[in-house]
Amino acid sequence: MHWINATAIFIMIGSGWKIYNDDILFSFLRFPDAIVIGKWAQYGLQWHFFGMWIFVLNGIAYLCYGIVSGRFWQKLFPISPREVFVTVGEALRFRLRHDDLTHYNAVQKALYLGVMAVGVLIVISGLALWKPVQFSELANLFGSFQNIRLVHFLCMTAIVAFIVVHVTLALLVPQSLLAMLTGGPPIDNARDAAPSAAAPIVPEIKPIPEIPTVPNIETSH
Amino acid sequence: MTIRPRTPSLFRPRKPIDQGVLTENRKLIDDINRRGLLRGAVSLGALTILTGCDVSEVDSVQKALRAVSSWNDGVQNAIFRANHLAPTFSPSRVMKPPRFNAYYPIEDVKPVYGATWTLELGGRIEDKRPWRAQQLYALPEQEIIIRHVCVEGWDYIGQWSGPNLRDFLQRVGADLTAKYVYFICADDYTESVDMPTALHPQTILATKYAGEVIGDPFGYPLRLRTSTKLGYKNAKWIKAIEVSNDFRETYWSERGFNWYAGI
Numbered sequence: 063m064h065w066i067n068a069t070a071i072f073i074m075i076g077s078g079w080k081i082y083n084d085d086i087l088f089s090f091l092r093f094p095d096a097i098v099i100g101k102w103a104q105y106g107l108q109w110h111f112f113g114m115w116i117f118v119l120n121g122i123a124y125l126c127y128g129i130v131s132g133r134f135w136q137k138l139f140p141i142s143p144r145e146v147f148v149t150v151g152e153a154l155r156f157r158l159r160h161d162d163l164t165h166y167n168a169v170q171k172a173l174y175l176g177v178m179a180v181g182v183l184i185v186i187s188g189l190a191l192w193k194p195v196q197f198s199e200l201a202n203l204f205g206s207f208q209n210i211r212l213v214h215f216l217c218m219t220a221i222v223a224f225i226v227v228h229v230t231l232a233l234l235v236p237q238s239l240l241a242m243l244t245g246g247p248p249i250d251n252a253r254d255a256a257p258s259a260a261a262p263i264v265p266e267i268k269p270i271p272e273i274p275t276v277p278n279i280e281t282s283h
Numbered sequence: 284m285t286i287r288p289r290t291p292s293l294f295r296p297r298k299p300i301d302q303g304v305l306t307e308n309r310k311l312i313d314d315i316n317r318r319g320l321l322r323g324a325v326s327l328g329a330l331t332i333l334t335g336c337d338v339s340e341v342d343s344v345q346k347a348l349r350a351v352s353s354w355n356d357g358v359q360n361a362i363f364r365a366n367h368l369a370p371t372f373s374p375s376r377v378m379k380p381p382r383f384n385a386y387y388p389i390e391d392v393k394p395v396y397g398a399t400w401t402l403e404l405g406g407r408i409e410d411k412r413p414w415r416a417q418q419l420y421a422l423p424e425q426e427i428i429i430r431h432v433c434v435e436g437w438d439y440i441g442q443w444s445g446p447n448l449r450d451f452l453q454r455v456g457a458d459l460t461a462k463y464v465y466f467i468c469a470d471d472y473t474e475s476v477d478m479p480t481a482l483h484p485q486t487i488l489a490t491k492y493a494g495e496v497i498g499d500p501f502g503y504p505l506r507l508r509t510s511t512k513l514g515y516k517n518a519k520w521i522k523a524i525e526v527s528n529d530f531r532e533t534y535w536s537e538r539g540f541n542w543y544a545g546i
Contacts (some may be wrong), residue, residue, distance in 0.1 A: 085436035104539035105339035107434070108348040111355050111541065194432060195369040195511050195546045196362055202370065207430060207438045 063127070064242055066120045071221065073099060073113035078218055080106030087208075087215055118185055125178070137164075141171045163241050177224045184217035349539065356543040363545060365479050369510035372428045378439040379493055381431070383500050384514050386472065386534065394499040395469050395520050402505060406465070406525035409456025416504045420490055422446040422454075427485050432546050433514040443508040445490035449482045457526045465525040465533075466507055466518035473533045474518040476509065477543070485510035488521070513544040 076099030083092055084103050100106030128134040145168030153169065166174065186200070190210045194201040204210040232238050338344050383389045402414040426444035452459060464481040466474045480486060486509040490497060497503045502519030509517060515535050536542035 081436065085433070100339050102339075102539070103435070104535075105348070107541065108352055108539060109339065112348055112351040115351070193359075193362070193546060194430070196364055196367065198367070198370050207432060211436060 063120055063124045066116060067124065070113050070117035070120060071225070073109050074117055075218060075222065076100075077106045077109035077113060081110060082215065087211060114188065121181060121185070137166055138171045138175055141168060141175070146172050163235075163238055173224060173227070177221065180217050180220045180224075184214060184221065187214040187217060345539070352539075352541050355541060359543045359545040360477060360479070363479055363511070365483065369429050369485055372430070372440045374428060374442060374493075376440045377428060377442040377493055380498060381441050381492060381501055382433075382437070382439050384433055385470070385519070387470075389500050392500045393470065395503060395522075397504045400504055400522070402521065403523040404455055404525070405523060406527045407458035407461045408452075408524075408526050411455075419446065419488070419505060422451070424491070425487050427487060427508070427510060429485065429508075429510040431514050431517075434540065434544070441508075442493045443487060443489040443491070444494070445487045445505075445508070447484075448486045448488055448507070448509075449484075451488060452481065452526070461526045462528045463526070463530065465523075465527060465531070466521050467523040467525070468518050469520035469522050472518065472520075473531075474507070474516055474535075475531070475533050475542075476507075476512065476516060480509055480511055480545070483509060483511055511545055513546055515540070516544050 076097070079093035080098040080100045080103065083098065086092055095101075098106065099109050149167045149169040187204070187210055190197060190201040190204060191207075191214055194207055194210070201207070201210060204213060232242075339348065385392070397416045400416055402419065404411045404413065423446065424444045425447045426442065428440060428442045430438050431441050432438045448464075449459075452464070457464075459478065459482065462478055463475045464478065468474070476486075486507070489502070489506050489508040490504065492498070492501060497506065502521075505521045506519040507517045507521065533542065535544075
């Protein structure tokens with residue numbers, strides 16, 4: 063589901079930028095032709111109205127699975143604002159750990175929940191943008207047609223910002239990529255019972271001895 | 284705290300992944316620094332540049348994309364609410380003059396000479412006698428103040444009036460069970476709408492804008508104005524109307540834009 067979503071998001075953002083260029087919202091922003099999908103406006107539109115099906119159907123399947131299986135509840139809750147602040151502080155000092163791939167830290171929880179909410183809002187605003195007359199009750203909630211475009215655009219911006227952070231961090235913790243392909247390791251229920259006691263969010267940092275530039279692979283086998 | 288029973292993914296391996304690799308590479312992970320972040324960001328940027336080439340024009344890709352576009356025509360037809368009215372606005376919000384849209388710039392508009400102009404009728408219509416401008420302008424008028432939405436993303440509020448299309452089609456004995464209504468324009472533009480749209484209460488053959496005869500760039504002497512379609516579906520400088528059951532591509536649909544183009 064993740065990779066189907068990644069493909070759909072890639073299509074939606076690239077073609078969305080092409081569509082945006084036809085009537086820009088901000089005078090300082092026009093996306094370069096090299097990074098948009100579709101040479102002509104109609105191609106951008108064709109991709110957008112093709113990608114929307116993948117994004118929406120996959121998204122619905124994902125949300126249903128997450129809710130029915132209890133996965134969201136298990137992995138994303140509880141979430142405390144205090145933990146979020148602590149984790150943000152650690153991240154800014156480059157002291158963040160990702161020792162156990164099955165446990166999300168507070169910032170991860172907040173970001174994943176946030177990006178899901180944005181994903182839902184981008185679909186709702188997209189629907190209002192596509193059908194402002196058929197779904198005029200929905201479209202009216204946004205005030206004006208240009209407001210719908212603005213909300214749709216800002217959701218895109220939030221998703222792009224999320225992707226930049228998400229991809230950067232995933233590349234920094236390569237093991238997570240393997241987990242994304244295989245479904246990840248089983249979740250240890252014992253730790254779920256008392257996450258704060260059993261797994262301190264930020265383990266104490268021990269002084270690090272001499273760091274070899276390349277880790278000695280031989281000794282690890 | 285009670286934990287819900289675990290329902291693992293089908294794709295999840297039975298054995299836990301060895302997290303030893305994290306311990307072994309602890310030093311490397313600890314060594315992650317700003318430089319690494321920067322390097323990652325740069326390679327991410329490089330990846331996006333690779334998308335510069337356009338596969339949309341490849342025949343098979345274009346065929347698939349157009350198939351999805353046709354499928355979307357059907358979806359839009361299915362969700363169309365025949366008697367649902369588009370929002371209307373007060374005259375104070377009307378933009379004067381309206382915004383121009385066509386497949387060429389406003390300077391290239393070739394005005395239609397109203398005195399000799401006639402509206403031809405064809406296809407599944409009983410009374411095919413052509414109409415002159417003064418006959419059409421004498422028909423009862425309906426006024427609608429509606430939003431014009433362009434496929435490019437801009438919009439404005441316009442005040443249009445003229446004969447209701449459903450009334451006109453009934454008057455000339457058109458087959459209202461046919462599928463499509465075609466519009467052939469003086470500038471060789473062609474457009475068509477599905478019958479439910481043609482019969483929608485807010486679909487008119489506009490002859491006036493903001494109470495005055497439409498200006499040349501906006502479709503004088505006769506244009507279509509419907510509240511349920513994107514701007515380009517609203518044919519201007521109409522010179523013939525045809526009712527038909529056969530689907531033919533129109534100016535923009537031939538060029539890859541969505542045919543139904545409902546809003």
